[in-house]
Every structure is written in structure tokens, then in C-alpha cells.
Amino acid sequence: xxxxxxxxxxxxxxxxxxxxxxxxxxxxxxxxxxxxxxxxxxxxxxxxxxxxxxxxxxxxxxxxxxxxxxxxxxxxxxxxxxxxxxxxxxxxxxxxxxxxxxxxxxxxxxxxxxxxxxxxxxxxxxxxxxxxxxxxxxxxxxxxxxxxxxxxxxxxxxxxxxxxxxxxxxxxxxxxxxxxxxxxxxxxxxxxxxxxxxxxxxxxxxxxxxxxxxxxxxxxxxxxxxxxxxxxxxxxxxxxxxxxxxxxxxxxxxxxxxxxxxxxxxxxxxxxxxxxxxxxxxxxxxxxxxxxxxxxxxxxxxxxxxxxxxxxxxxxxxxxxxxxxxxxxxxxxxxxxxxxxxxxxxxxxxxxxxxxxxxxxxxxxxxxxxxxxxxxxxxxxxxxxxxxxxxxxxxxxxxxxxxxxxxxxxxxxxxxxxxxxxxxxxxxxxxxxxxxxxxxxxxxxxxxxxxxxxxxxxxxxxxxxxxxxxxxxxxxxxxxxxxxxxxxxxxxxxxxxxxxxxxxxxxxxxxxxxxxxxxxxxxxxxxxxxx
Amino acid sequence: xxxxxxxxxxxxxxxxxxxxxxxxxxxxxxxxxxxxxxxxxxxxxxxxxxxxxxxxxxxxxxxxxxxxxxxxxxxxxxxxxxxxxxxxxxxxxxxxxxxxxxxxxxxxxxxxxxxxxxxxxxxxxxxxxxxxxxxxxxxxxxxxxxxxxxxxxxxxxxxxxxxxxxxxxxxxxxxxxxxxxxxxxxxxxxxxxxxxxxxxxxxxxxxxxxxxxxxxxxxxxxxx
Numbered sequence: 001x002x003x004x005x006x007x008x009x010x011x012x013x014x015x016x017x018x019x020x021x022x023x024x025x026x027x028x029x030x031x032x033x034x035x036x037x038x039x040x041x042x043x044x045x046x047x048x049x050x051x052x053x054x055x056x057x058x059x060x061x062x063x064x065x066x067x068x069x070x071x072x073x074x075x076x077x078x079x080x081x082x083x084x085x086x087x088x089x090x091x092x093x094x095x096x097x098x099x100x101x102x103x104x105x106x107x108x109x110x111x112x113x114x115x116x117x118x119x120x121x122x123x124x125x126x127x128x129x130x131x132x133x134x135x136x137x138x139x140x141x142x143x144x145x146x147x148x149x150x151x152x153x154x155x156x157x158x159x160x161x162x163x164x165x166x167x168x169x170x171x172x173x174x175x176x177x178x179x180x181x182x183x184x185x186x187x188x189x190x191x192x193x194x195x196x197x198x199x200x201x202x203x204x205x206x207x208x209x210x211x212x213x214x215x216x217x218x219x220x221x222x223x224x225x226x227x228x229x230x231x232x233x234x235x236x237x238x239x240x241x242x243x244x245x246x247x248x249x250x251x252x253x254x255x256x257x258x259x260x261x262x263x264x265x266x267x268x269x270x271x272x273x274x275x276x277x278x279x280x281x282x283x284x285x286x287x288x289x290x291x292x293x294x295x296x297x298x299x300x301x302x303x304x305x306x307x308x309x310x311x312x313x314x315x316x317x318x319x320x321x322x323x324x325x326x327x328x329x330x331x332x333x334x335x336x337x338x339x340x341x342x343x344x345x346x347x348x349x350x351x352x353x354x355x356x357x358x359x360x361x362x363x364x365x366x367x368x369x370x371x372x373x374x375x376x377x378x379x380x381x382x383x384x385x386x387x388x389x390x391x392x393x394x395x396x397x398x399x400x401x402x403x404x405x406x407x408x409x410x411x412x413x414x415x416x417x418x419x420x421x422x423x424x425x426x427x428x429x430x431x432x433x434x435x436x437x438x439x440x441x442x443x444x445x446x447x448x449x450x451x452x453x454x455x456x457x458x459x460x461x462x463x464x465x466x467x468x469x470x471x472x473x474x475x476x477x478x479x480x481x482x483x484x485x486x487x488x489x490x491x492x493x494x495x496x497x498x499x500x501x502x503x504x505x506x507x508x509x510x511x512x513x514x515x516x517x518x519x520x521x522x523x524x525x526x527x528x529x530x531x
Numbered sequence: 532x533x534x535x536x537x538x539x540x541x542x543x544x545x546x547x548x549x550x551x552x553x554x555x556x557x558x559x560x561x562x563x564x565x566x567x568x569x570x571x572x573x574x575x576x577x578x579x580x581x582x583x584x585x586x587x588x589x590x591x592x593x594x595x596x597x598x599x600x601x602x603x604x605x606x607x608x609x610x611x612x613x614x615x616x617x618x619x620x621x622x623x624x625x626x627x628x629x630x631x632x633x634x635x636x637x638x639x640x641x642x643x644x645x646x647x648x649x650x651x652x653x654x655x656x657x658x659x660x661x662x663x664x665x666x667x668x669x670x671x672x673x674x675x676x677x678x679x680x681x682x683x684x685x686x687x688x689x690x691x692x693x694x695x696x697x698x699x700x701x702x703x704x705x706x707x708x709x710x711x712x713x714x715x716x717x718x719x720x721x722x723x724x725x726x727x728x729x730x731x732x733x734x735x736x737x738x739x740x741x742x743x744x745x746x747x748x749x750x751x752x753x754x755x
Contacts, residue, residue: 147751173724
């Protein structure tokens with residue numbers, strides 16, 4: 001039940017529902033999209049970006065909040081740590097316990113490497129757990145890896161590293177098969193055919209799902225498998241600094257117990273950064289759909305030892321974050337809601353865009369509706385537009401919502417909103433870090449040997465925007481591949497003497513650049529205490 | 532002006548705005564959470580919480596990120612609960628009744644009190660899915676338990692010592708791997724890719740100049 005102030009607009013939406021359900025809005029032309037993005041997408045707002053003065057990407061611009069963390073002081077100095085006192089000695093050290101980290105661990109274990117996961121919260125506390133909509137793979141007869149490639153390459157503004165995207169689309173069907181063989185439940189027809197839908201910007205229906213718990217189902221299964229294999233998971237422990245060896249190769253990390261603050265040394269032959277995204281940095285003051293620990297730690301760790309970033313200036317604002325009630329402000333409303341037929345409708349009940357444009361375009365279009373066009377609904381927490389969920393039942397029949405998007409029904413039901421009968425209010429929310437550390441096709445960083453990266457911490461797989469369902473896919477494809485390759489590589493690695501010299505070197509660079517800051521990084525967790 | 536309510540965090544009284552969730556209220560009160568906070572969106576099960584409203588005997592359970600504070604709410608969080616997870620090799624086990632008997636025999640000690648179901652913050656019929664597991668009906672157990680976030684509240688209330696979320700996890704994996712129908716189109720496609728069926732097509736596409744790719748992208752045909 002919505003408060004009185006929304007009733008007039010709600011009536012307009014209801015009155016137009018019949019016609020809006022049947023209406024097929026035109027898709028935007030390339031030129032229309034370009035102009036819309038330039039005028040309304042947050043990535044194009046120059047005042048929100050700062051220029052890096054030090055490090056491998058000196059001269060490039062990144063969001064202010066990220067710039068501060070990348071150029072900040074380490075949490076330690078070299079003298080705080082006795083590098084000869086090695087608490088954990090492994091072949092492959094994986095930093096991060098989400099989908100990419102868990103996939104990497106399983107594959108490294110398959111190779112026979114001594115593998116360990118370190119994670120600052122619990123294994124599974126990750127954006128993977130919260131991915132709702134699905135995972136792409138071109139496995140239907142009318143589809144092919146080439147079509148998948150074109151959708152993703154175009155959707156990412158032709159900026160993806162082609163060889164990474166090629167790997168993504170070609171390994172996709174096998175990734176689905178691997179998950180299915182681990183026991184992940186996918187939505188299937190009685191004859192075994194995967195039930196697939198569109199996502200924004202897809203030209204074939206290739207979104208595989210497990211209801212709207214797709215990521216949760218994948219994550220809990222991977223976690224179960226990691227535990228079955230007895231792969232050590234050191235939880236509530238963050239990596240706060242990478243360790244190099246005397247030859248400048250990655251050779252471990254300084255770990256910190258999140259509760260006791262005890263410092264420990266982990267030595268490794270290869271290191272995989274699988275630390276995920278950055279939503280909790282709240283770029284440009286946006287709310288986020290991300291989990292509590294999404295603070296760009298891996299980018300900071302990598303940058304300080306000299307690794308390069310790619311496209312760190314591009315973020316994804318998911319068009320449909322919950323805008324009301326305020327208890328769930330910023331929470332993800334899966335794109336699958338639109339895949340199933342719900343359209344975006346403004347204050348006057350008018351459908352203002354095709355519901356399945358790519359995410360950056362859809363977000364910009366909603367921002368335009370709520371700003372210059374003044375067609376948004378005032379929620380008390382800013383403006384928002386309607387996402388007309390009852391259309392889903394009109395198209396798919398009664399029961400579709402409960403069967404296909406039960407998590408959404410529950411999330412709003414908690415606050416007395418029955419999404420089968422009433423539409424919901426949405427506004428863009430900070431969702432995904434398009435950019436990240438630059439890797440080659442093996443998953444290793446382009447300029448720090450033995451340092452691998454997988455998952456959301458990678459930049460370049462998707463270009464400057466990512467399609468729905470390609471992130472769950474990338475954590476599996478590149479997670480597995482990084483695990484395999486890091487494990488193989490570790491066989492030939494002789495770790496030299498460990499050093500933390502890079503900290504002083506980075507300090508000197510900062511000082512020489514005249515940067516004055518008290519900030520320390522990585523951030524590890526946001527601080528939501530009342531100030 | 533915000534409406535304030537009194538809540539008691541681990542017995543200590545705080546005054547907080549009435550529109551906050553329990554999790555946000557703890558932060559408002561000054562807690563910097565490390566334990567008991569994960570996705571903040573009802574998917575990860577990190578913030579299992581027990582509470583009682585003053586004057587009411589009923590012990591209530593919830594996820595702290597999904598529940599609004601109430602006046603005179605006594606709150607204790609349950610950031611960890613010692614569930615028993617048995618280790619198995621998914622490649623070697625079979626979806627038979629015996630596997631549950633071997634790994635989780637305590638499920639047969641269920642006394643039918645239904646405390647698990649009453650406690651589930653996801654509103655699942657927990658006792659029913661345990662009954663399915665007892666009978667080896669893994670498909671039904673998987674479906675009934677699907678929305679489980681593994682917070683462990685059910686197990687904290689169980690007099691028989693059952694680790695319900697782990698039982699359901701096993702049932703879902705058995706169902707997903709062995710019982711659900713195979714996807715022929717997926718197997719075919721994996722084989723085609725291995726055989727290099729698409730290599731030429733994809734390489735030709737990747738080799739095209741950007742302008743030509745844009746043309747192809749902007750005019751591609753989109754499945755209805």
C-alpha cells in the first residue's frame with residue numbers, strides 16, 4: 001500500500017496499463033543514445049572525477065573517492081611486519097571469497113596446488129550472492145558466440161579488450177555446464193531445455209537463471225564445493241598490502257584479522273586478486289546495490305605495487321534500484337523484471353523508453369525523466385519512476401511473479417507492497433565497476449608478474465558498460481581460468497626474498513607529487529555510524 | 532522531526548528513528564559492524580537476529596537488514612551459528628535415500644515441533660522440506676527450500692540438532708546435478724565450440740574495422 005501522495009500518479013499508471021502492456025516502444029538510435037549518455041549519465045559528469053598524480057595510470061581520471069584511496073597511505077609501514085615470520089605458506093593465495101575467488105580455488109585445487117582463500121568477511125559475502133537476474137551463454141540453436149560477442153562489444157561501446165571478450169563468450173556454455181555439474185539448479189523446461197530470457201541489449205534470449213536467486217544459487221553451491229574439498233578459507237581477515245619478492249614479482253600479502261587487528265604474513269607463489277567491486281564507495285553520492293565489503297580493495301592493492309588499471313573511470317549505475325520505501329533504498333530490482341515484460345512508466349503513466357535498452361542508456365533515460373523532463377515522482381528521498389510489475393502477470397499469466405521473481409515479491413512484500421498488483425518505484429543505483437586491473441587473457445596483470453586478477457576487479461572484459469548476465473559469467477569463466485593458470489604457473493615459481501619496499505617507494509612518489517592526505521587504504525568497510 | 536523509538540541492543544537502551552531497519556539502527560547507535568552484516572539485502576543470511584517485544588512472551592526471529600525497529604524491542608544478533616556441514620564428493624554420491632541417512636542421520640530424529648518453520652525469516656516450510664529429505668524426495672526438498680539464505684535460525688531452535696540449511700544444500704545439489712533433466716542443447720553447443728565450429732565466424736567478426744562493427748551492431752536483428 002502506497003501513501004496518499006502517490007495515489008494520483010498510481011491511478012494514471014493503472015489507467016494506462018492495458019494500453020501500455022500492448023505498446024511496443026521504439027528502441028533509440030545510436031545517435032539518440034550517444035546524446036542521452038553525454039547529457040545524463042554520471043560517468044560523463046566531469047566535476048565528479050579527479051586526475052591521478054601518481055602510479056601506473058598517472059594523468060588519467062577516476063572518481064574522486066577512488067582517487068583518494070588509490071593515492072592514500074598504506075595501513076602499515078614495512079617495519080610493522082616481520083616478513084620472516086610466515087603464518088601461511090601456499091602455492092596460490094586467493095584474496096576474496098566471492099564467485100571468482102571460489103571458482104579459482106576449485107580449479108587451482110584441481111591442478112593440485114596448495115590453495116588458500118582469504119576473505120575479510122565470510123566466504124560468500126560478495127556481490128555474486130546478490131546477483132539476481134541470470135547468467136548469459138549462447139547455447140541455443142538460434143544463437144552463437146559471435147552474436148554474443150557483438151551484443152557485448154556494442155553494449156560496452158566497442159571498448160572491450162577483444163581477446164578477453166572472445167574468451168568470455170566462447171567459454172560461456174562450458175561455464176554453465178560446469179555449474180550444472182556441480183549441482184547448480186537452473187530454470188529448465190521438463191525436457192531439459194534451459195528457460196532463457198532477454199537482458200538489456202541482448203539480441204538473443206540467452207539469460208539463464210535460477211529464479212531470481214541466480215547468484216545466490218551459484219555462490220552457495222561454489223562455497224559448498226570449496227568446503228567439501230577442504231580448501232582453507234581464512235575468514236574475517238583482509239589483505240591490506242601485497243608482498244613482492246626481490247625480483248618484483250607478487251609473492252604474498254600482509255593479512256589483518258578484522259576483529260583483533262593482528263597482522264600476519266601469507267607467502268605464495270602466485271596471488272589472485274578476486275576482491276570484487278566498489279559500490280560501497282558511493283561514488284557521486286549514489287546508493288548501491290552492492291554488498292557491505294565492496295570497497296575497491298583489490299584495485300588499491302594492485303595499484304600500489306604498480307599494476308595498471310583499465311577503464312577505472314566507468315561505473316555501472318543499475319537503472320532500477322529500489323527508490324521506495326527508504327528501508328530498501330538502493331537495493332537491486334533485477335533487470336529480469338523488465339525481461340519478463342514490466343515497462344518503465346513516468347508520473348503521468350507514459351512509457352518513456354524501451355525497457356530493454358542497455359543499462360547505461362536506461363539509467364541515463366530515467367535520470368532525464370526525473371530531472372529536465374520533470375516527470376518523476378517525488379518519494380521524499382528524491383525522484384523516481386514507476387516500474388509497472390503487474391504487466392508481468394498480464395503477459396505471463398497469474399503466478400508468473402511468484403514463480404520467476406520470488407525474491408522481488410518478498411523484498412517489497414515485507415513493506416506491504418504486492419508487486420503483482422502494484423507497480424514499484426525505481427531510480428538508478430551504483431551497481432558495478434566496469435573498470436579494474438588490466439589483465440592478459442591468462443588472467444595475469446600486464447605488468448606485475450605472478451599477480452592474477454579475476455571477477456569484478458578486472459577491467460576490460462566488458463568495455464565501458466556491461467550487459468546483464470555477463471558478470472556472473474565473467475566471474476566463472478575468468479575465475480576458473482585464473483585458478484588454473486595461477487596454479488600451473490606456481491609450479492615453476494621460486495619465490496625470492498620477500499619485501500615491502502614498494503610502500504616507501506609509493507610514499508616517495510606521493511610526496512614528490514605534492515599530494516597531502518591523511519587517508520589510508522584499502523578502505524575495507526564503509527562507516528555508516530551516525531556522525 | 533523523526534519519530535524515535537526505544538530499542539535494547541544486547542540489553543542496552545538506545546533511542547533510534549522508527550523508520551530504520553535493525554541493522555541501520557545499530558549503526559545509528561554507533562556500532563561499526565564487522566560481524567552480522569553481509570549483503571544488507573536479504574540474500575546472504577549474515578544478520579540472523581532474535582528479538583522480543585517487551586510484554587510479549589513470543590520469541591521472534593528475523594534478518595536485521597530486512598526488519599524495521601519497533602518500540603521496546605529487545606535485540607540479540609546471531610552472527611554465527613555452529614551448523615554441521617558434512618563433507619562429501621559430489622561426483623561419487625548418488626541421489627538415494629541412503630545418502631541422507633549416512634550424512635545427516637539426525638533428520639530422522641525430528642520431533643515434528645515445527646519450531647524451524649516458525650522461526651524461518653524467509654517464511655519457508657522448513658519442517659516440510661526436512662520431511663522430503665527424510666523420504667529421499669530431493670526434487671521437492673530442493674524446491675521447498677530454494678529461497679533459503681542459510682542464516683541458521685531454524686537450527687538454533689531445533690531440539691533434534693538438525694542443520695536444516697546444510698541438508699537442503701545437499702538436496703539441491705543432488706537435484707541440480709542428478710535429477711533435473713539434462714540440457715541437450717547445452718551439451719551440443721559445448722561440443723561445437725570444442726570442435727571449432729564458430730572459430731572462423733568469430734575471428735572474421737573480430738577482425739572487422741570498428742566502423743563496420745558499429746554498423747553490424749546497430750542493425751542486428753533482435754529476437755522477439
